[in-house]
Amino acid sequence: LDLRNEDLKELRELGQGNGGSVKLVEHIPTGKIMAKKIVLIDAKPAVRKQILRELQIMHDCNSKYIISFWGAYLAEPNICICMEAMDKGSFDGIYKKTGAIDIDIVGKVALAVLEGLTYLYDKHRIIHRDIKPSNILCNSAGEIKICDFGVSGELINSIADTFVGTSTYMSPERIQGAQYTVKSDVWSLGVSLIELALGRFPFSESLSDDSDLSDLEGTLSPARPGSMNSLASLGLPPPRKRNSAAAKKDKRKSKGVSLQGGGMTMSILELLQHIVNEPAPKLTPEGRFPEQAEAFVDSCLLKDPDQRKSPKELLNDEWIIYSRTSDVDLQAWTSTF
Ligand code: ADP
Ligand code: MG
Numbered sequence: 001l002d003l004r005n006e007d008l009k010e011l012r013e014l015g016q017g018n019g020g021s022v023k024l025v026e027h028i029p030t031g032k033i034m035a036k037k038i039v040l041i042d043a044k045p046a047v048r049k050q051i052l053r054e055l056q057i058m059h060d061c062n063s064k065y066i067i068s069f070w071g072a073y074l075a076e077p078n079i080c081i082c083m084e085a086m087d088k089g090s091f092d093g094i095y096k097k098t099g100a101i102d103i104d105i106v107g108k109v110a111l112a113v114l115e116g117l118t119y120l121y122d123k124h125r126i127i128h129r130d131i132k133p134s135n136i137l138c139n140s141a142g143e144i145k146i147c148d149f150g151v152s153g154e155l156i157n158s159i160a161d162t163f164v165g166t167s168t169y170m171s172p173e174r175i176q177g178a179q180y181t182v183k184s185d186v187w188s189l190g191v192s193l194i195e196l197a198l199g200r201f202p203f204s205e206s207l208s209d210d211s212d213l214s215d216l217e218g219t220l221s222p223a224r225p226g227s228m229n230s231l232a233s234l235g236l237p238p239p240r241k242r243n244s245a246a247a248k249k250d251k252r253k254s255k256g257v258s259l260q261g262g263g264m265t266m267s268i269l270e271l272l273q274h275i276v277n278e279p280a281p282k283l284t285p286e287g288r289f290p291e292q293a294e295a296f297v298d299s300c301l302l303k304d305p306d307q308r309k310s311p312k313e314l315l316n317d318e319w320i321i322y323s324r325t326s327d328v329d330l331q332a333w334t335s336t337f
Helices: 045-060 091-098 103-124 153-162 182-198 225-233 244-253 268-277 291-300 318-325 330-334
Strands: 008-016 020-027 032-040 069-075 078-083 136-138 144-146 258-261 264-267
Touching (some): 020 078, 045 069, 091 136, 091 182, 103 136, 103 318, 103 330, 264 268
Antiparallel strands (some): 008 020, 069 078
16 A cells, blocks of 8 residues: 555544644545554654664554554655554543543453564564553454554654653663663553553552642653753663754653642652652552452562563463453443443
């Protein structure tokens, strides 16, 4: 399928992220409905071409737990990535509509993400790197799939040049500057599952009762050059060296990243420090959720990556085995919102 920008008719916006926006489009020649992600990249033409080449690997990613890829092309100064559109959107939007999600459905989400991660790593040696509720999608057929995985090293570099890719779903070892491994994705899955089951971001409680994390959106860029000094003082990795154009862009995009509430202020830096230094979050209160679910989440959130299991190993976890057989009707569930 040869995709050209002029053949795609925009129907509506599906969402906005830090790197760009996602539109629902119709491919006029075929009538196919797709999601078009527009990524603004500050990179030389040779690098853009390299990114496009790397993205082609996605053509070979065929799994019912992975969003299908229709193609990518340059529309200067953007790169457009066209993929399967999921009509029920992402799980962050879903729980914000429905409130806390039933634990049996959360179990199906865990199973789908583990299957998707295992496929990506076993078949393609790809580590996802950005597991969070907004990258877990659902459709009205009751299918759950992951998107936005790190296929292109050059794309990861280009985005890191523009936005410091710091996320509140990041594992303690990543915050401290260690390499990504499949186990970092398992940590992010644990945080995401708690968020769906509780209907709120798990670290919001450790901040203060009424902190507002709503404009944090998971991914952050430093608010001021001064905040980079704080990164060092926390023993966190220094941000990558960036060119001045990227620094300017950051200033424009920067959001208030201080979290205020109850007379207490917690910056994103303190939150990252908290993730590194404090006990991992849990499915709380004790007894509200099945023990097997609690135990699974605990095993995702082991702070030592050597103790944490890989996605493939976790497919043999008791709760995951139960979730595979549980007869919760996902299709019927999706018709409730
Ligand atoms: P983020 O994942 O950080 O929210 P993105 O730019 O990747 O930022 O996506 C923005 C939003 O667009 C997502 O939150 C999601 O709700 C929506 N979205 C992304 N891809 C798709 C898709 N293939 N189908 C339906 N909605 C999508
Ligand atoms: Mg995304």
